[in-house]
Amino acid sequence: MTNPKGENAKNRFTIKRVLHIVLKIIAALLILVLLGIASVFAVNKISTYSEQKRTEPYGQLVPVDGKQMNVFIAGQGEETIVLLPGYGTAAPALDFKPLISELSPHYKVVVVEPFGYGLSDLTGKERTTANIVSEIHEALQSLQIDRYILMAHSISGLYSLNYVNQYPDEVSAYIGLDSSVPTLREQRITSSDIGPVKWFRNLGFARIQLKLSADSYEGLAYDEQTKEQIRILMRKNMYNSTQLNEAVSMYSNYNAAEQLSFPAKLPVLFILQANHPVTDQWVPEHEKQIGHSLHGEIALLYADHYLYRSHPEDIAEKIRDFTADKT
Incomplete structure (x- = not known):
């Protein structure tokens, strides 16, 4: 006859042994994961320190709100174009380089790198449209730039709506490069979303x-x-605290912009991607924005959102034609 008690004891011993092996495997995997995280952390710290030494300055630092904002200027043209970047652009002045090369023989081109972008400082100040607009304006005032065409890519188009209404005597025309529209808002991001x-x-x-x-x-x-410097600044600026604050503020900034419109007498040119990958309302909503404008135009390009990277010559030509007639 079999011994039930002996069999039970044997089974318990086997279960304990299996559990012991499983726990050892889990512990080993956990140690490997922690070692992996520690390695990633260490490599990032070492690489960041090395890249700081390899960063090549460009532009000039301008005092704004007790901090330093980087501004790049090229060209000697009679008309000035102030160029603002889209959200998350790591190094605006370098990113716009092909377009700057096309525009600078004809215009004075001023690229403003807002706080948290390019070589500008970070800031803990809330990234409301009002604060961003005020800081950009302060930078231009420091450089005695007081009459210009405002040109904005992506989310800066949203801020520009506020800007052209705040400083109508300074902005002679507005050009939107696939610029954001208040009615086509981004998904809401909260403070809890950015913790991870x-x-x-x-x-x-x-x-x-x-x-x-x-x-x-x-x-x-x-x-x-140029690409290497852009990559260095990508690693420096990606998900920095200022840009994350801007992401959290974006939804309310869209809401605020819904109450604004371009002044009727302000010449407005939108240069847009012809086929938006997400919505078929991209062009129609821009058409609504200039519905009451006395000098409003839309030019379409078969390009992606960063159309100034791939089509700088086409954009520069459209801008020259537009400014020749309207400014």
Whole structure:
């Protein structure tokens, strides 16, 4: 006869042994994960320190609200174009380089890098439209730039609606480069949403994300030195605290912009992607924005959202034609 008690004891011993092995495996995996995270963190810290030494300054630092804002100026034309970047652009003055090259023989081009962008300082001040507009204006005033065409890419188009109404005597015309529209708002982001993103950034995983991402500049008119500097500033600025604050503020900034419109007498040119990948209302909503404008135009390009990277010559030609007649 079999011994039930012996069999039970044997089974309990087997279960305990299996559990012991499973726990050892889990512990080993946990140690490997922690070692991996520690390695990513260490590599990121070392690489960041090295990249700081390899960063090449460009433009000039202007005092704004007790901090330093970087502004890049090119060209000697009689008319001035002030160029503002889209959300998250790591190094605006370098990113706009092909377009600047096309425009600078005809205009004075001023690229403002808002706080948290390019070589500008970070700021803890809320990224409301009012604050962003005020800071950009202060930078231009410091440089005694008081009459200009305002040109904005993406989300800066939203801020520009406020800007042209705040400073109508300074802005002679507005040009939107696939600029945001108040009625087509982004998804709402809250403070709780960005908590994990901060951990992701602080531990160094943003560097891995960029490493695994496709090269947005491949095949475009950027030299290798410029692309390397852009990559360095991508790793420096990606998910920084100022840009994350801007993301949280974006929804309310869209709401505020819904109450605004372009002054009827202000010449407005929209240069847009012809086929938006998400909405078929992209062009119609821009048409509504200039419905009451005395001098409003729309030009369409078969390009993606960063159309100034791939079509700088076409954009520059459209701008020259527009400004020749309207400003």
